[in-house]
Amino acid sequence: MQDESILTHDELQFIRELQNAPRPADPPTTALLVDGGERTKELLARLAVHEHLTIEAQIDNQRVSFPVHLVEDEFHALHVQLGLPTIVEQAAANRPWRLPFPEPLALLDADGKASGLWLHSLSQSGLLVEVRDRPIPKRFTLWMPVPDAQPIELRGTLIRETEQHLIAYRLSQHKVRQHERLRKFILDHHPQLNELTDGPL
Known part of the structure; x- marks a missing residue:
């Protein structure tokens, strides 16, 4: 009777060896465990x-x-x-950390055009802007351009003018997704946190 086996004796032996070989240990995982x-x-x-x-x-x-x-x-x-x-x-008065911009960044209007407000620094609760060639708005809704991503919506309410002739605005509460994107953008550009984590959070 003809042997209809598809695999040769050597191939079968190799498969058996693979099945019986000890399995490698699982790779270590990074996890935060609380044991109390x-x-x-x-x-x-x-x-x-x-x-x-x-x-x-x-x-x-x-x-x-x-x-x-x-x-x-x-x-x-x-x-x-x-x-x-x-x-x-933490200083005489605590305040949210501000991300300074090396060069002022033009905030965009709804059509994606420069609005006349130039961003100098940004925190999770406010921003300092320079107002060029237009009256100082009491409130605004503008967009901050982000490289390789959708702009982030910013809604500001006028607080005061600083000694450096910049205008301070408080950021209004807006959509949760936009707020989380803003927080992540600021944290990704925090130099000390990035040194601790070897890259953006």
């Missing part, structure tokens, strides 16, 4: 429901605060998830 026992987990869970939890770090004269969220997985285990941090400069 059952009472600590219960306390964290109760606090997360009723309070605003943060993890804070001090970098020179800046306080970096990460919002903490507890996330339950499919096995009902709790995991700590960190949100984008807030950076505050």
Whole structure:
């Protein structure tokens, strides 16, 4: 009777060896684990429901605060998830850290044209602009161009004029997605945080 086997004896032996070979160890994963026992987990869970939890770090004269969220997985285990941090400069009066621009950046109107407002520095709650060739607006909705991405919408309300003849505006609350994009843009350009993380957050 003719042997109808597709694989040769050597090929079968090779496959058996592969099946019986020890499996390589799983590659190490980067994870943030919190181990404090059952009472600590219960306390964290109760606090997360009723309070605003943060993890804070001090970098020179800046306080970096990460919002903490507890996330339950499919096995009902709790995991700590960190949100984008807030950076505050600590001085006589604390204020959000400002990202300075080496060259003023033209803010754009709804048609994508330069608006006459030029951005000098930006924080998560406000901005300093130079107003050129137009009256100083009490409020504005303009867009900040971002390389290789959609512009970020900014809504400002006039606060005051500075000694350097720049105009300070408070950023109004706007769409959550735009606010998160703004925070990420500022954090991606924070030099000390990028040194700690070897790149944008």
